[in-house]
Amino acid sequence: MLDGKTIGFIGGGNMAEAIIKGLLAGGFSPAAIMVAEPTPFRREFLTSTYGVELHEENLDIARRADILLLAVKPQVAASVLAGLEQVISPDKLIISIMAGISTGFIEESFNNGARVVRVMPNTPALIQAAATAICPGRKATQQDLEIAREIFSRVGTVVTLAEKQMDAVTGLSGSGPGYVFAFIEALADAGVKNGLPRDVAAQLAVQTVVGSARMAAETGEHPALLREKVTSPGGTTIAGLHTLENGRFRGLIMDAVDSASQRSKELSGK
Known part of the structure; x- marks a missing residue:
């Protein structure tokens, strides 16, 4: 479905x-990819x-691309969208990876029947x-969803959900790598505390x-x-798990997802 299309x-x-x-x-051909990026060093690198193809100005990209992928911070969404309004038409597919920004917000910003697909990928x-979730806006077609799926399946796993579930996705898989990295760091630190060399502890924690x-x-x-298979009666793992339970480990993880999901709602003005 991407054959012959340009992505900006x-x-x-x-x-x-x-x-x-x-x-x-x-x-996919690099000749069919255009990027608008304000930072000179970043343009040179890409x-x-x-x-x-790199440009400094957003309009240089938006005018020409068949598929426009919005990859800016949600805090600048309103100003970026306002700057694009004059060149967005219903025949252009808009894909947004801006956390917390709803398809409705984007559609209202353009107010011309824009076809929008919202996507929540993560840093892996x-x-x-x-791990990526996609959802359609009001005017998006099944083919639009398939195009988004084709793009993001090239960087991992893709699921299709209703938009009301996207804030939960942001809290779980969008922010989830941060929780996992913190856990890896804690495992490695614990290894060092118990006498392992730092590089060995880090290698063992990651693996x-x-x-x-x-x-x-x-x-x-x-x-x-799977947890039961590594937890022998009276063994070391159950002793460690008991400590985690006393510290509300699972409850804290759930609270973290709740907090991140709530922040996603705040970013979208809900």
Whole structure:
């Protein structure tokens, strides 16, 4: 579905770069990718690294791209959208990865029947291992959804949800890597506290999380069953789990997702 289409990125940050990498790895031509990025160093880096077309001004991209991918911070969404209004028409597909910004907000900003798909990826897109959710706006077609799915399937796993569920996605998988990195850091620090060299503790902590995640993904078993398999009666794991339970480990994780989801709602003005 992407054959013959051009994709324009408004914003050339890490997530835009990850998507570009995925597109190029999947055989998409760099000549069909354009990026608007205000920072000179970033423009130079992207064009020298990936061979894509770079511009300073958003309008230079928005006028020409068939698919416009909005990859800027949600705090500047209103000003960016206002600057694009004059060149957006219903025949242009708008894909937004702006956290917390609803399809309705974008549609109202353009007020011309714009076709919008909202997307929530996460940072493992940088290594083509993202968890991404997509949802359609009021005017988006099934083909628009399929185009968004094709783009983001090149950087990981994609699910389609209703927009009312997107704030929960932001709190879970959007912010989730931050929780996992904090957990890895804590595991490594604990190893150092108990006498391991820092590099060894870090290596073991990372591989423990990678291996455990792969087991969950590849076996398809419920995490509780996998946990039971490593928890022997009267053993070391149950002693550690008891400490986690006393500290409300699971409750704190759920609270973190709640807080991030609520912040997503605040960003969208809900």
